[in-house]
Amino acid sequence: xxxxxxxxxxxAFAKIHRTGGRRSxxxxxxxxxxxxxxxxxxxxxxxxxxxxxxxxxxxxxxNGGVMKEHLWCRDDGKAALFDVSHMGQIRWHGKDxxxxxxxxxxxxxxxxxxxxxxxxxxxxxxxGIIDDTVITNAGDYIxxxxxxxxxxxxxxxxxxxxxxxxxxxxxxxxxxxxxxxAIQGPxxxxxxxxxxxxxxxxxxxxxxxxxxxxxxxxxxxxxxxxGYTGEDGFEIAMPAEHAVSIASKLLEDPSVNPTGxxxxxxxxxxxxxxxxxxxxxxxxNPVQGALAWTLGGPGxxxxxxxxFLGAEHFLTPEGKLxxxxxxxxxxxxxxxxxxxxxxxxxxxxxxxxxxxxSGTYSPCLKAPIAMGYVSASNAKVGTEVQLKIRNKMQxxxxxxxxxxxxxxxxxx
Numbered sequence: 001x002x003x004x005x006x007x008x009x010x011x012a013f014a015k016i017h018r019t020g021g022r023r024s025x026x027x028x029x030x031x032x033x034x035x036x037x038x039x040x041x042x043x044x045x046x047x048x049x050x051x052x053x054x055x056x057x058x059x060x061x062x063n064g065g066v067m068k069e070h071l072w073c074r075d076d077g078k079a080a081l082f083d084v085s086h087m088g089q090i091r092w093h094g095k096d097x098x099x100x101x102x103x104x105x106x107x108x109x110x111x112x113x114x115x116x117x118x119x120x121x122x123x124x125x126x127x128g129i130i131d132d133t134v135i136t137n138a139g140d141y142i143x144x145x146x147x148x149x150x151x152x153x154x155x156x157x158x159x160x161x162x163x164x165x166x167x168x169x170x171x172x173x174x175x176x177x178x179x180x181x182a183i184q185g186p187x188x189x190x191x192x193x194x195x196x197x198x199x200x201x202x203x204x205x206x207x208x209x210x211x212x213x214x215x216x217x218x219x220x221x222x223x224x225x226x227g228y229t230g231e232d233g234f235e236i237a238m239p240a241e242h243a244v245s246i247a248s249k250l251l252e253d254p255s256v257n258p259t260g261x262x263x264x265x266x267x268x269x270x271x272x273x274x275x276x277x278x279x280x281x282x283x284x285n286p287v288q289g290a291l292a293w294t295l296g297g298p299g300x301x302x303x304x305x306x307x308f309l310g311a312e313h314f315l316t317p318e319g320k321l322x323x324x325x326x327x328x329x330x331x332x333x334x335x336x337x338x339x340x341x342x343x344x345x346x347x348x349x350x351x352x353x354x355x356x357x358s359g360t361y362s363p364c365l366k367a368p369i370a371m372g373y374v375s376a377s378n379a380k381v382g383t384e385v386q387l388k389i390r391n392k393m394q395x396x397x398x399x400x401x402x403x404x405x406x407x408x409x410x411x412x
Contacts, residue, residue: 031049034053035243036083046059046060055086057261066263066363069262070364072259079256082259087145088173089143093140104161106311109142115138115139116209117224121133123310129280129285130153131154136210143222143224145235150277155173206225207409215242221237230404230405266363285314287322289328303315303319330398334387335368338396342388342389344385357371357373384397
């Protein structure tokens with residue numbers, strides 16, 4: 001990795017994780033600390049403000065640093081452990097909970113079998129994306145995880161919509177009672193298997209499914225097979241008072257490496273996954289964001305029946321996708337990494353067609369990558385463009401995503 005690339009990664013991650021993708025926090029005195037805060041520091045965590053929390057951007061030590069942590073997560077037999085307790089965990093109760101959720105998110109919630117989950121989008125009246133969220137049918141309730149930087153705004157929005165809803169639904173925000181870890185990588189299942197009960201066969205647990213269980217004998221835990229890296233992995237929720245013991249137990253496995261927010265960001269970008277506040281916001285709709293698949297395919301119930309906020313802004317009454325002026329795309333081929341808001345021009349370099357929303361140096365590809373929004377007429381894969389990087393024009397190409405092939409688990 002070149003000195004220039006290393007410098008870009010360090011500065012870019014510092015910026016992203018100071019702001020949480022959206023906003024900055026001037027003082028560490030008001031930052032919320034997760035249950036793992038002291039453990040992070042013992043492990044050499046470089047603590048930074050993120051979404052109102054104090055979290056590690058990277059760890060110092062033999063296997064620490066953004067580059068090493070990133071590559072460890074993708075290495076065969078290895079797994080990365082992240083503290084994602086800043087995320088908002090919500091349980092929805094009441095007999096009309098699925099009907100209510102289908103008014104505020106675009107996904108097919110009523111069609112989720114027990115134990116199954118999906119990525120969905122919370123939209124506003126204009127069709128813009130308020131947040132992206134993972135929703136799972138937990139049987140007796142519906143389990144939702146929302147982004148840390150947006151969770152309080154989300155819940156205010158939910159409460160406003162509940163006030164106008166004629167049905168039986170209640171929202172239980174788990175706040176400080178539960179913490180959330182993510183274990184990601186080819187070795188995640190083997191590491192997690194050591195602390196789940198014998199009757200939970202992870203080999204039969206499909207991607208985007210979840211279950212209530214015990215972890216290392218601790219009750220009231222939940223495991224969901226999902227993640228934000230493009231690798232196999234799990235998000236595991238546990239009572240706050242047991243978070244340190246469960247994390248420590250996982251870290252006893254030499255294949256598991258503590259990993260910070262810096263590598264989490266570069267991993268998700270290689271996987272072509274969005275960071276809310278950078279790649280998605282309240283003015284971008286699902287079609288512009290290349291996320292129309294979250295509604296289901298052509299003719300699906302959610303496309304035709306609709307009923308969620310803002311549907312008319314990106315769907316026709318028949319359920320077809322409305323044409324948009326711009327679209328999220330992948331970009332590579334430039335010689336230097338492009339920062340957020342870097343301008344994108346057509347191949348002539350004379351006409352601005354969009355801007356970068358996220359960019360970094362890819363540790364796996366050993367080259368810069370980015371995603372951004374360009375005019376729809378320039379969004380086709382293979383289109384040649386130019387990026388203005390540090391006031392110099394650089395040739396690049398619109399490319400398909402993910403940049404690195406996803407390895408989500410499939411049940412044999």
